[in-house]
Amino acid sequence: MTLMATTGMAHAEDVEVLHWWTSGGEASALNVLKDGLAADGIGWIDMPVAGGGGESAMTTLRARVTSGDAPTAVQMLGYDIQDWAEEGKLANLDAVAAEEGWDAVVPAALQAFSKYDGHWVAAPVNVHSTNWVWANKAVLDELGIAQPATWEEFVAAMQAVKDSGRIALAHGGQAWQDATMFDGIVLSVGGVDFYKKAFIELDSEALGSEQTVEAFNRMATLRSFADDNFSGRDWNLASAMVINGDAAFQIMGDWAKGEFLNAGKVPGTDFLCFRLPGTQGDVSFNSDQFAMFAQTDTAAQAAQAEMARAIMSPGFQSAFNVVKGSVPARTDVPNDAFDACGKQGMVELAEASANGTLVGSIAHGHANRAAVKNAIYDVVTAHFNGEYDAATATKELVNAVEAAQ
Numbered sequence: 001m002t003l004m005a006t007t008g009m010a011h012a013e014d015v016e017v018l019h020w021w022t023s024g025g026e027a028s029a030l031n032v033l034k035d036g037l038a039a040d041g042i043g044w045i046d047m048p049v050a051g052g053g054g055e056s057a058m059t060t061l062r063a064r065v066t067s068g069d070a071p072t073a074v075q076m077l078g079y080d081i082q083d084w085a086e087e088g089k090l091a092n093l094d095a096v097a098a099e100e101g102w103d104a105v106v107p108a109a110l111q112a113f114s115k116y117d118g119h120w121v122a123a124p125v126n127v128h129s130t131n132w133v134w135a136n137k138a139v140l141d142e143l144g145i146a147q148p149a150t151w152e153e154f155v156a157a158m159q160a161v162k163d164s165g166r167i168a169l170a171h172g173g174q175a176w177q178d179a180t181m182f183d184g185i186v187l188s189v190g191g192v193d194f195y196k197k198a199f200i201e202l203d204s205e206a207l208g209s210e211q212t213v214e215a216f217n218r219m220a221t222l223r224s225f226a227d228d229n230f231s232g233r234d235w236n237l238a239s240a241m242v243i244n245g246d247a248a249f250q251i252m253g254d255w256a257k258g259e260f261l262n263a264g265k266v267p268g269t270d271f272l273c274f275r276l277p278g279t280q281g282d283v284s285f286n287s288d289q290f291a292m293f294a295q296t297d298t299a300a301q302a303a304q305a306e307m308a309r310a311i312m313s314p315g316f317q318s319a320f321n322v323v324k325g326s327v328p329a330r331t332d333v334p335n336d337a338f339d340a341c342g343k344q345g346m347v348e349l350a351e352a353s354a355n356g357t358l359v360g361s362i363a364h365g366h367a368n369r370a371a372v373k374n375a376i377y378d379v380v381t382a383h384f385n386g387e388y389d390a391a392t393a394t395k396e397l398v399n400a401v402e403a404a405q
Ligand code: GAL
Pocket: 020, 021, 026, 051, 052, 053, 054, 077, 128, 235, 255, 286, 287, 288, 364
């Protein structure tokens, strides 16, 4: 944790922003935001808390709020926004939302998290999605491996890479990264109907079914294709393994694309992006939003409203998401500036939204409140690290999820 400045040093027109965007690609995207706000006369006090998925950031946030020193603006995901709103800590953004017409342009799936009790409490900056695979094109070409379209083809492709003596799957053994792969794996096994029944509605029968056992079996298969040093590795270092050709594939949300772009790599030429085989047409999403913690000072309130306005402007949504790897959180942003993966992501998001195949990410707090999310993390990680076989993990999952509700 780095405390860059204290609020005591802040000017009223500054915003102190708590976030976990500390990798190379994330920092580039963050600069787009900082520069955009600077152009609007809003100063930036940085409060980075490293750790993908934001678990550490949320722990720091809790401590700050408990000590009566909430940051002005906080990167936040899904149900965490709802929890903080329920505690009455978030500022009401209705006025700026009405002036800017957010209701008409923010997809309903996002509004479900940005609004609490009918009031806007957060400004969505992007839509990420977790069921992506990132591949080194030169490695695949050299080994004569075509882009896999089914789970079986994907396993065969990973086997061919492994047989060649290279690392098939770049992975970082951290609970949130294991869970991020699990999002796509659940979809690959049972599609959106099973995903919703088991992991959103938390139906015990679906959770305890053979499909969950199969999901754990697939997770074990993935583990067999990771290298021996995966434990504890940061996600962006796993991305670097694919970027450098040390590994062929990474299963990761599209923030990984930010790392490829930051390294000067071009989609279709240097790397491939494709949906986890068996999940084409499905999108498991997470949206980074900025929630504003309620302030009494009117100048601070004005700076928060300006930040929210800036974040939601179509120009910013394009410029930021082009760098971040995500797609815009509004439906009316042109796709011209986006690369092939971004254009694909935008089309697939719209289609999944229209077809009912858009689901909130389990790993990134868009399927359940934190207690359930953490219960799922624990079991998925314990299984991934060999503590349980698939059948035991399934039973443990049912128990852990029931206990967490
Ligand atoms: C996610 C977040 C992304 C990215 C990722 C890795 O939770 O939504 O924006 O930052 O973590 O840090």
